[in-house]
Amino acid sequence: MSREKSWKEISIAGVCSKSSVGFMTGDWKTYTPIRDLEKCTKCLTCVMFCPEGAIKWRPEMGDIEFDFSFCKGCGICANECPTKAITMKIEGE
Amino acid sequence: MEKQAKQETIALNGDEAVAFAVKQCDVDVVAAYPITPQTIIVEKFSEYVANGEVQTEFVCTESEHSAMTACLAASATGARTFTASASAGLALMHEMLFVTSGCRAPVVMAIANRALSAPLNIHGDQSDSMAERDSGWIHIYVENAQEAYDSIIQAFKIAEDVDVSLPIIVGLDGFTVSHTLENVDVLSEDAVKQFVGERQLPNVLTHEGKTVPFKLDPDNPMTMGPIAFQNYYFEFKRQQEEGMKNALKRIQEVNTEYAKVTGRSYGNGLIDAYKLEDAEIAVVCVGSTSGTLKVIVDELRQEGVKAGLLRLRTFRPLPVEELRKALSNSTAVAVMDKSMSFGGFGGAVFTEVRHALYDDKKHPFIVNYIYGLGGRDYSPRELRTIFEELTNIARTRHVESQIHYLGLRE
Numbered sequence: 271m272s273r274e275k276s277w278k279e280i281s282i283a284g285v286c287s288k289s290s291v292g293f294m295t296g297d298w299k300t301y302t303p304i305r306d307l308e309k310c311t312k313c314l315t316c317v318m319f320c321p322e323g324a325i326k327w328r329p330e331m332g333d334i335e336f337d338f339s340f341c342k343g344c345g346i347c348a349n350e351c352p353t354k355a356i357t358m359k360i361e362g363e
Numbered sequence: 364m365e366k367q368a369k370q371e372t373i374a375l376n377g378d379e380a381v382a383f384a385v386k387q388c389d390v391d392v393v394a395a396y397p398i399t400p401q402t403i404i405v406e407k408f409s410e411y412v413a414n415g416e417v418q419t420e421f422v423c424t425e426s427e428h429s430a431m432t433a434c435l436a437a438s439a440t441g442a443r444t445f446t447a448s449a450s451a452g453l454a455l456m457h458e459m460l461f462v463t464s465g466c467r468a469p470v471v472m473a474i475a476n477r478a479l480s481a482p483l484n485i486h487g488d489q490s491d492s493m494a495e496r497d498s499g500w501i502h503i504y505v506e507n508a509q510e511a512y513d514s515i516i517q518a519f520k521i522a523e524d525v526d527v528s529l530p531i532i533v534g535l536d537g538f539t540v541s542h543t544l545e546n547v548d549v550l551s552e553d554a555v556k557q558f559v560g561e562r563q564l565p566n567v568l569t570h571e572g573k574t575v576p577f578k579l580d581p582d583n584p585m586t587m588g589p590i591a592f593q594n595y596y597f598e599f600k601r602q603q604e605e606g607m608k609n610a611l612k613r614i615q616e617v618n619t620e621y622a623k624v625t626g627r628s629y630g631n632g633l634i635d636a637y638k639l640e641d642a643e644i645a646v647v648c649v650g651s652t653s654g655t656l657k658v659i660v661d662e663l664r665q666e667g668v669k670a671g672l673l674r675l676r677t678f679r680p681l682p683v684e685e686l687r688k689a690l691s692n693s694t695a696v697a698v699m700d701k702s703m704s705f706g707g708f709g710g711a712v713f714t715e716v717r718h719a720l721y722d723d724k725k726h727p728f729i730v731n732y733i734y735g736l737g738g739r740d741y742s743p744r745e746l747r748t749i750f751e752e753l754t755n756i757a758r759t760r761h762v763e764s765q766i767h768y769l770g771l772r773e
Contacts, residue, residue: 281568282467283588285568290570
C-alpha cells in the first residue's frame with residue numbers, strides 16, 4: 271500500500287497522478303448488452319455511440335468486442351443499433 | 364528602474380473602464396451574460412468584438428451559470444479568460460464559482476456590485492459579492508473608475524501567478540462607479556500587454572508520469588476535476604488556502620510594479636490608509652464610499668480632530684497583519700458594511716476586522732455601521748455622524764451599541 275501524501279506533495283486542482291484505467295467502472299452495472307450475431311451487420315454504430323468507449327472494433331478479428339470491465343450497462347448501444355441486434359439483460363439472469 | 368509609460372486621459376465610466384482594460388489585456392475568451400449594472404461592460408466589449416478591435420472569442424451564453432462554466436473550460440485550456448456579472452447573475456453562478464476556484468482556474472471577473480432580491484432592487488450595495496466571500500475567489504474592491512481600469516490589468520497578473528492560480532473578483536460599486544463618467548488615465552495597448560505578459564502555467568504530474576504545464580492538451584492528457592473523497596479532498600482545500608496566502612504577497616508586488624509603470628498605487632494593494640498614522644478615531648470601508656470619507660477626514664483634521672480612514676481594498680485574502688498594524692493605535696474604529704449578514708453579529712467586514720484585532724492587547728473599540736443598502740444614499744453629513752459617535756466613544760470609553768444602521772428610518 272502506498273502512503274497517502276500531504277497537500278504539499280500532490281499536484282494542484284486534483285489532477286490525477288494515477289491512471290483511472292485500474293478503476294473497473296463497469297463492475298456494478300444492472301444491465302448487460304447481449305448481441306445477436308445473426309442480426310449484427312458490424313456497422314459500428316454502437317462503437318461510435320458508446321459513451322465509455324467500452325465497445326471496440328478489432329480489425330484483426332474483423333469484429334467488435336465489448337469490454338465489460340467498463341461497460342456501465344446504460345443501453346445506448348441497444349437503443350441506437352439499426353438492426354436491433356443488441357438487447358439489455360438484467361445481470362445474472 | 365523602469366521608465367513610466369506614456370498615458371492618455373479619456374472619459375470613461377467604471378464599466379467602460381473595465382471593458383477598455385480587458386480589451387488591452389489580450390484576453391482569449393470572454394463568456395458573459397449582461398445584467399444591470401454590469402451591462403455596459405458586456406455591451407462595450409461586444410462592440411470591440413464586432414469592430415474587430417480584439418481577437419477574443421466572445422461567447423454569448425444563455426445564463427450566468429453557463430457563462431462561468433464556459434470561462435472555467437476556456438481557462439482550463441490555458442486561455443486568458445474574463446467575465447462580468449452582478450447580483451442575481453452572480454448568485455446563479457454560485458455553484459460554478461467553487462468549481463472554478465477548486466480547479467485553480469485564474470478567471471478574472473468584474474462585479475458591478477448590486478443588491479439581491481427580494482424586494483427587487485437594481486441599485487448598488489455589496490450583498491452580491493459579500494455572499495460569495497467563501498467561494499475561494501480573491502476579492503478586490505475599487506474606489507473609482509480609474510482604479511477599476513487599473514485593477515483589471517493587475518488582476519490578470521495576480522490570478523495567473525503560478526503560486527496563486529486562483530480566480531479573482533474585482534468589485535466596483537453599482538452605478539456609483541459603474542455608471543459615473545470620470546477622467547481615466549490609460550496606458551497604450553503595448554504597455555498593458557508588456558505589463559501583463561503571457562499567461563503562466565504551474566506544472567502538474569499527470570497519470571503518464573510526466574510533469575507538464577497545467578492545461579488541457581491532447582499531447583499531454585490529464586484528468587481535471589475528478590472525484591476526491593475522504594482521503595484527498597481536504598488536502599486540495601488546504602492547497603487553495605496556500606494560494607490565498609501567496610496572493611497576499613503577489614497583490615502587493617503587482618501594486619508596486621504597476622506604480623513604476625503608471626505612477627499610481629493603492630496603498631500597499633491590500634489596504635489604502637488615509638491620515639491613519641496618528642488617528643485616534645478611524646473608519647474602515649470597502650469601495651467608493653472612501654472618496655466622500657476622505658473629504659470628511661480632511662474637514663475634521665482642519666478642526667483639530669485626529670480622524671483617519673482605512674479602505675480595505677483586498678477583502679480576500681484578508682490582510683490580517685496589515686489591519687492590526689494600521690488600526691491598533693486608534694482608540695475607536697467604525698467598520699462600514701454595505702451588506703447584511705442576517706442574524707449575525709454585524710456585517711461581514713465588521714466581523715472580520717474586529718476578529719483580526721482580537722488578539723491585540725490594546726485593540727480599539729470597534730463598532731459597525733450598516734449603510735447604503737439597495738442604493739440608499741448617504742450624505743457627507745450622515746457620514747460625519749459616525750466620526751462624532753467615535754469621538755464620543757473615545758472620550759467616554761463606553762460603547763452604547765455595537766451595530767448601527769446609517770440613514771435608516773427608525
